[in-house]
Amino acid sequence: xxxxxxxxxxxxxxxxxxxxxxxxxxxxxxxxxxxxxxxxxxxxxxxxxxxxxxxxxxxxxxxxxxxxxxxxxxxxxxxxxxxxxxxxxxxxxxxxxxxxxxxx
Numbered sequence: 001x002x003x004x005x006x007x008x009x010x011x012x013x014x015x016x017x018x019x020x021x022x023x024x025x026x027x028x029x030x031x032x033x034x035x036x037x038x039x040x041x042x043x044x045x046x047x048x049x050x051x052x053x054x055x056x057x058x059x060x061x062x063x064x065x066x067x068x069x070x071x072x073x074x075x076x077x078x079x080x081x082x083x084x085x086x087x088x089x090x091x092x093x094x095x096x097x098x099x100x101x102x103x104x
Contacts, residue, residue, distance in 0.1 A: 001037065001055055001056065001057060001058075001091070001092040001095070002055070002056045002057070002058055002059045002061070002062050002089065002090070002091055002092065003053055003054065003055050003056070003062075003089065003090055003091075003092055004053070004054045004056070004062050004065075004066075004087060004088075004089050005051060005052070005053050005087070005088045005089070005090075006051065006052045006053075006054075006085045006086070006087050007049065007050075007051050007085060007086040007087075007088075008049065008050045008051075008052070008077070008081045008083075008085040009048065009049055009081060009082050009083050010043070010047060010048055010049060010050055010080055010081060010082070011079075011080055011081065011082050012048075013047070014047075014079075014080040015043050015047040015050075017079065017080050018043065018050055018077070018080040018081075019041075019043075021076055021077055021079070021080060022039075022041055022052070022077075025076040026039075026052075026073050026076055026077065027039055029069055029072055029073055029076070030054060030065075030069075030073075032069075033061070033064075033065045033068075033069055034061055034064065035056045035057035035058055035060075035061025035062070035064075035065075036054065036055075036056060036057075036061070036065070037055040037056060037057060038054070038055040039052060039053070039054050039055075040052070040053040040055075041053070050081075055092065059089075059091075062089065066087075
């Protein structure tokens with residue numbers, strides 16, 4: 001399995017809007033992509049930085065997403081992020097099953 005880690009700087013006071021955009025626009029785009037498995041997102045304590053971790057079946061699936069749909073994701077997030085997100089990729093070497101309950 002393969003992962004894409006995207007680090008974004010949030011505009012001031014945009015955590016709620018970021019979360020809603022992710023839920024309503026970004027995740028549906030991700031789910032439509034071949035090989036997409038999961039998305040984990042978190043925001044730092046002061047609400048200035050968000051990290052999205054997407055998990056893919058293969059590197060090829062993640063690279064196809066990068067070429068075809070990633071630009072739509074960045075466009076969807078344009079109102080809540082500033083600057084260019086930093087993208088890091090890698091092979092997953094360890095994982096545990098998880099089920100998170102959303103707080104709040």
